[in-house]
Amino acid sequence: MPAKHSMQESPENRQIPADAQGSGSDSGACGDLQMSPDIMLDLANRTAELIIERITKLPDENAWDGEFKKELEDRLMEDPPEHGSPALEVLERAAKEILPMGARLDHPRSFAFIPSAPTWPGILADFMVSAYHVNQCTWLTASGASQMELVVTDWFRRWLGYPDTAGGLIASGGSAASLEALVAARESAGAPEGGTVYMSDQSHSALVRAARIMGVRPDRVRMIESDALFRLDVETLIRTVAQDRAAGFNPVAVCANAGTSSTGAIDPLEPMADFCEAEGIWFHVDAAYGGFTIITEQGKRLLRGIERADSIGLDAHKLFFQPYEAGCLLVKDLSTLERAFAVRHDVLQDTVWGANHPNFADRGLQLSRSVRALKIWVSVKTFGLAPFRNAISRSMELAARAEVHVRNNETLEMLIPASLGIVCFRVNPDHAALDEESLEKINRKVLARVFWEDRALVSSTMLRGKFSLRLCIVNHTTDWDDVRETLEAIERFGNEALSD
């Protein structure tokens, strides 16, 4: 289609005086919110310098550097100014006083919760997306971006082994994907009264929240107990569903984990798929944590059966190294998603171009949408898949090596085999014969010392009442020395706590 308008206006006509220096200008010569191309370029270069300086220095800094509320309130709580200040000053403040305050999730020693380090092309793609100001709600408003999102979701579809009928959308994250999946499940089941949802007691709070938002009462979310390796127990699932059916409830969805956030446990996907197929219940797999391991040989083996799910949630801002926000929901039959979310709206009638021109707003929660898929597309096109595959494999290898280190260490105890880059262990020398209460006290002390005194950021979890230290090794910038020195610091603090 030919361009309808050509820009005749010369850049000079739109410039504001150079002496405005990117600050709010009172000149009134043109829109007060505009900047000249020279100033824009200078500011972009200076901002890029600030960012690259941060990235370069990051390994020598601490993985956490937050502040207490009072201190930040004193520094930041101020009225909005009526007149501006030079943009560079403002951006430098953001770079020094705001953004670094907290966890540096892309630090090579960031092992807490679920960290991640984004690729530079992905970061630049997000910058471009803001600058091009595309609203990817409909084909009309964003045909290029929509086609690109089709390409990216189709890559994911093929990696997961889904059929041609599958499709989905890029979402803010695993939480949005969970909600959209459960809504699709409920609509597909005909929105029955007395709906119940099933998941393991290790499932992410995002799924519980999704069920709550959807109106499934907490006592109808069945948290099925997990086995010794924290995988959902299928026999208990079968029994619970049978009891619910007998009591008149309507099972709407069964959710499996492809990598719990606590231990990296993978639920028995094939037996769960068999059961859901036989019972005609929607089968959702929350693969927000572990889904992208599917591009490695090991991941393919571990996630066998995922392709049988009715829906799969993914998070490219975890093990696919993208800037936040980069979640994804894929459903096996795309029509189930569109039936759940498409709503006619007169004011958008011009955007209906027919089935071959999807409006992504018809597939999920959002109307206004940023172009979140671009960072994935740009990163993969820039690097190719091989470095992603290597980085994911390396994460799993580092975790396996950490496990060997812990098992060979007299002070430390592994609590469960490492899985998908997650290592759960604690300070517990055999000879000490400590009870659970003392162990928790000692390990909490160790965790606090790592937090305040060491460069690394480590977090904890509870494993059937046992307090566990936990390393989540998913940054592509992490090497063995980062892991080893963190384990050595834990051992040292542990021995000191034991002799207190």
Ligand SMILES: Cc1ncc(COP(=O)(O)O)c(C=O)c1O
């Ligand atoms: C297994 C799992 N599911 C869902 C979520 C929620 O994802 P998000 O934080 O992207 O909304 C997470 C986040 O850590 C997760 O690990």
